[in-house]
Amino acid sequence: MDAIAPVTQAEARALLRDYVNAIDRGRLGEWPNFFVDACSYRITTRENEERGFPLSIMLCSNRAMLFDRIEATEKANIFEPHSYRHILSDSEIVSESDGALTMRTSFLCVRIMQTGETMLFVSGEYIDEIVREEGRCRFRSKRVVLDSSRIDTLIAIPL
């Protein structure tokens, strides 16, 4: 039965690819659908992690908060139009347990303003916990650990 079938690295990797593609192509409405209901999404920094500080730059502890966040981004918040381009390096399997696969992946994210200005926006690691639900792979937990503690301007679009 599906829920039993363990998540393969290929499936996990495909999820990650589709996730960043959805963001890079501006399909933000799909963002919450990459997660299960009882999920956790965090953006934090390597420095806070190393110093044991629990603060997040962005924190959603369930899928409803993902919807609230993205609705704010699309309707309430105002910012200069821009898009991202994510580049993924190889993934490392950290653990596999009861059908959940935990994976670490180095990434770069380039930010492109509508003016054309292009910059290396952030670098860091994805630490993902991926499960199968209704036959489809989703994130149970996604932790985005940024290498830098200094953010340029703002983070409106999730990483």
Added chain:
Amino acid sequence: MDAIAPVTQAEARALLRDYVNAIDRGRLGEWPNFFVDACSYRITTRENEERGFPLSIMLCSNRAMLFDRIEATEKANIFEPHSYRHILSDSEIVSESDGALTMRTSFLCVRIMQTGETMLFVSGEYIDEIVREEGRCRFRSKRVVLDSSRIDTLIAIPL
């Protein structure tokens, strides 16, 4: 028979790797050989695509034009010596039909001037249509969609 054997993702990915390596290593003379005769190569921008503008930054609608372009680049045009370094992220298979495989791939291209000056030159997506010809995989169509509409200085070497 060869022409029938569908192009696998691994083969397509190897073609893409060899293609960017040939460019990054300065072997521009090989560039047309990565395409079939009846091919199309375009560099355009995300903005032009989204606004429905047909303009290209570079357009070759057959292999002869690829040869003309690269001959101009190597003999007629003048520019400061520089090289590229391409980095590819994961590819997404868009479709497979009658042996042709269509694939989208995010990429970064770094430009290195002879002075050593290194910059993130462009980011974007490759949208490739790959077929098998004489037992070898080649591009039937390659569309390079740049995230930015603003180009630094010039594009002499194809992307």
Added chain:
Amino acid sequence: MDAIAPVTQAEARALLRDYVNAIDRGRLGEWPNFFVDACSYRITTRENEERGFPLSIMLCSNRAMLFDRIEATEKANIFEPHSYRHILSDSEIVSESDGALTMRTSFLCVRIMQTGETMLFVSGEYIDEIVREEGRCRFRSKRVVLDSSRIDTLIAIPL
């Protein structure tokens, strides 16, 4: 017998991933362990290679020198705290002979200062010779060929 079993591309790629992860996570002490005793590690530039100049930016011609170098880095040398983030593109198998696999891989390395300042530090190619020893894959030779001959500030942490 192990030594016979040829190194697979997947194993080689995993070694490369673990190698850059160890560096990016600051576990420099592990660095020499990715190499066999009779190894060679070099950082050089594309320009020196093309002009036939033998000079290296960093040169270790055996494992003892790797230990000496990293001990200096950690104890004697002084520099502003910083870390790297490596991104790997696809690898090309150059040759496979008597169990050794030779592979070329394009990479980017981003440097993150403790202040948060993030820059595209270097780009280039890894040219790796990988062998199996005591059942584990290691580098027999690692040549880091930088695209640029101009280094920002210093290279304290190996690439």
Added chain:
Amino acid sequence: MQTDDDLGQRVAWPPEGVARAPYVLFSDPHVYAREQAAIFRGAAWHFLGLEIELPETGSYILSHIGDTQIIVVRDGRGDIHALVNRCAHKGTPLVFAKSGKVADRFMCIYHNWCFDLRGDLVSVAFEKGVRGKGGMTPSFCKEQHGLDRLRVHRICGLIFATFSPDTPDFEDYIGPAHVANIKRVCGRPLTILGQYSQILHSNWKLYMENVKDPYHASLLHAFNGVMKMDRLTMEGGITMGARGWHHISYSKMTVDPGGEVYEKATQLRSAEISAYGFGLRDPVLTDVWDDFGDKVSLTVQDVFPCFVLQQLRNCLAFRRVRPLGPEKTELFWTAFGYADDGADRKAKRLAQANMMGPAGLISMEDGMIGALIQDSIQGDQDKASVMELGGRGIDAVEGSRASEGSVRGFWTGYRALTGL
């Protein structure tokens, strides 16, 4: 060389006074130099960090006042010193990590001169030369080559410093009401929840104007407006600090009597937003409590020129603003709670932290607005902004935040110190 007259001439402040801010102030390098001397090295207090960042003898953090790096260190007697991070020999910084701990001295990496925790020079390598040859010139006297030490003031674990002997004592500098709010918010043992910073592509003053501008809070931050979290129609006001240089903007956790303007007035953006008809899907952002038993749910306090203390419901933070040249600024955030917070309150503060910082639901716009302005005024260096909400002066409008008096208060302090 720029003379003072030159500068006054170029800035040419309009007759409306602090109801105007000439745009040239936001990009001119000579104005920037004047600010460094008159404000950052001048008669003003600057926030450096927290005592809890310095747990032991020798614990230090690296902070800044304008262009100057400052070492903040705890000595063996428990005193805290603010020292300029510049070796007296050839200018090398003594420390270059964000924070750390030394035993009892700072050793310069360049030539190993050593300074004790008060900044006094205690040893000079090869002072006597080698085998009687070389060494320091006889007239050299260590006493004259210590690190520059600043005046320090500590209040509720917050550390402030000033370069100038002329700066009034801290409590006189900000005034009693402002001392009271610091004690209100920081009067209990604090705990740090985390830190990060933002690069703002604008002059530092555009950010400080933003902080001191209650007018924008519910308009630029439409999330505030539509979520009824902070509106000018709520009960609240502005409390001006000493000489009007500082301000506290506050509002109460009450129902919003006249709030319908935010949904109806077609000239407000919030009225155009259809979202949130039924509020947020997840209640955590609105699941708040009265931290100080006074029903005041929002306070934003600044200490002129560059310090901010923020209470957004239960989301508490310090902000420190550092100019990086005329057109770039770094904004340092420290989120905090209380040592005695239970797991539940801590968790809720962390959730409410979604409102602050570079991704803050009601702060992200502040990271960008200054850069937009910086770009759009560059062609009009001869023009000025216009601030006439609530008059042209700095008197608080009793019980109302529909005033730019606090922004004019910033310019009052600015003009007093820079003489512009």
Added chain:
Amino acid sequence: MQTDDDLGQRVAWPPEGVARAPYVLFSDPHVYAREQAAIFRGAAWHFLGLEIELPETGSYILSHIGDTQIIVVRDGRGDIHALVNRCAHKGTPLVFAKSGKVADRFMCIYHNWCFDLRGDLVSVAFEKGVRGKGGMTPSFCKEQHGLDRLRVHRICGLIFATFSPDTPDFEDYIGPAHVANIKRVCGRPLTILGQYSQILHSNWKLYMENVKDPYHASLLHAFNGVMKMDRLTMEGGITMGARGWHHISYSKMTVDPGGEVYEKATQLRSAEISAYGFGLRDPVLTDVWDDFGDKVSLTVQDVFPCFVLQQLRNCLAFRRVRPLGPEKTELFWTAFGYADDGADRKAKRLAQANMMGPAGLISMEDGMIGALIQDSIQGDQDKASVMELGGRGIDAVEGSRASEGSVRGFWTGYRALTGL
């Protein structure tokens, strides 16, 4: 503060006049400031965009004149307005997308002040305060706080604007022959094929000199030389515009009588190129037609200071040059065709577009040459370029393009406006 005398002193224009261009003009920030005031804010017309980019009421594009952002918008009466994109309150840009559409007003995101499509201030948030408290100072009068509005001139769907009341009417500014060429090329309904821009790492004037320099076309762009596409030996000439500030360079689609010089003269680079002995493998670049029935296959026209209209055979484009400080420039390209182009002509124009833009076979060098010069002159700020081809004046050499008269014409306009 820089005085005008200072500047004249430093620039020290050589006695040869416009046959020389002092290198200091290409990097000095004070010269740049002078240009902003005297040229971009001064008595000159600047291209903003096209009417077809503004299809409906409220349609706008964001354009620039020098350092100033300009909103170009169509109002309900069909009039087109050019407004400075800077809110009268505190300088926030009203729009920050490249293009878009509003209903009937621009609402500032910062405090929601609203301006109508003519730039008049129509509403101020909380103008009357809240419940009678706060609000704008009584003396505040909206009429005095609209957006700055520029003079606009429209010709064949092209939109130009100027800040200065002293600028001559557009047609007098460029002269009849230049009006005629605009009508020749743009006299039929246009359609946009696409847009992109280039960053040039040089002063903006190095690009404009390049545009107005027919001397380089067949030499720097060896592709032209070897492909016989544009050579000085072809029939053609220069038509100077009013006061010599503007130029049109043209050549005819005829056989090249004296062209062998390009293959023989060993002092020309084209002679060294072995390529193309048998022409291009693919004919599309040479499969051209006579768009205007006058056998003129190439025209490059400029309107001083920063507009270019290009006809390279059937490859048509507008170029707009925007300075980004003394050493950086952005070049905006808009390729166009005609509304009534058939699929075949449209396809050929798109193929010929290989000649233009950052990857243009005969334009890529123009993106780099300025940056090379910028680097190589920086050590010689006291020297000047030498332009003596075709004399030292600005009179066109009848039927010849072997002259730099049009470049000297640029400097004639430059000196007239800047007083340098």
Added chain:
Amino acid sequence: MQTDDDLGQRVAWPPEGVARAPYVLFSDPHVYAREQAAIFRGAAWHFLGLEIELPETGSYILSHIGDTQIIVVRDGRGDIHALVNRCAHKGTPLVFAKSGKVADRFMCIYHNWCFDLRGDLVSVAFEKGVRGKGGMTPSFCKEQHGLDRLRVHRICGLIFATFSPDTPDFEDYIGPAHVANIKRVCGRPLTILGQYSQILHSNWKLYMENVKDPYHASLLHAFNGVMKMDRLTMEGGITMGARGWHHISYSKMTVDPGGEVYEKATQLRSAEISAYGFGLRDPVLTDVWDDFGDKVSLTVQDVFPCFVLQQLRNCLAFRRVRPLGPEKTELFWTAFGYADDGADRKAKRLAQANMMGPAGLISMEDGMIGALIQDSIQGDQDKASVMELGGRGIDAVEGSRASEGSVRGFWTGYRALTGL
């Protein structure tokens, strides 16, 4: 416009003279401009490269003197010329590759003007126009439009040049002892082992002070201290060059009599390092030989302002320093050996090259220390560094390197040329 008095006023050199270096010198753009004129265009010799980089007629390299690009080329008579890389027409660089070879002339890419290998203008495209129309103005005379040519001096295959006719002859400029050391190290046929460069985020003078500062070598570079490779306690000294502008620091390959200070003195960082108790695991770095038969294992020589000749045991290199504005510098390294080196010696030199360059075990810190200082002094433009080791003058301390005399010598030359 900056006048000289302004500058002297702003710099305000302290009465202690060369025992102080005002921090304003390291970031002020007007000081930078003065240096370009008085030092880089002034009466000083600058290293350009090596004769072996120019094997044949027409071989050239692209080098720099301050902000000016210099072509170094060998002509048919074997003479070597240093030409400013700026076309006399409109300033285009004649070459823009790091090195290359031309037949007998440089052809400008922009309009194909040609210059011979001595820099004389030999052809002007379309000088006579086309079919008698256009062409250069009759008064134009090619003789007056050649490339600027510098004075060149060659010694042991090293190429130096100067702009100024007033610069003393090279050997008088550096003095006999310094000529002798160049002949000592470069007196045999050289071979290049490789080249690379480093970007330093500091003013160029911070790097040159570092080069001329023997005080830091064993302290900043703890690797030196703990590895006993270079210590002030070793036998050695400083040899000052003509007028004290230049220096040679040397030490001998002897046991270290008083070295225990490095392990014991708690005020030295080396004493804190536990590493290397038993030396290096691999002996190659210490497997050295006496290259010059004089037991001198280390020499660092500079020729004011920007050239360094380094002998670190058997690791030999030239360094050339190029300022890139007030706060950025490029450092060019060329490692070399001798044409008659056997494979073994060549291999050992390459191994010892681990000590030099951006990753050099005893040089990496030099790439960063200037940037640290640049940051930490920016807030204190009115202060100065203090250099009183070995007195306040420039007399060498016989047989000792515990002196900053050589750094003061740098400032002696600096003040003489700049007049500051």
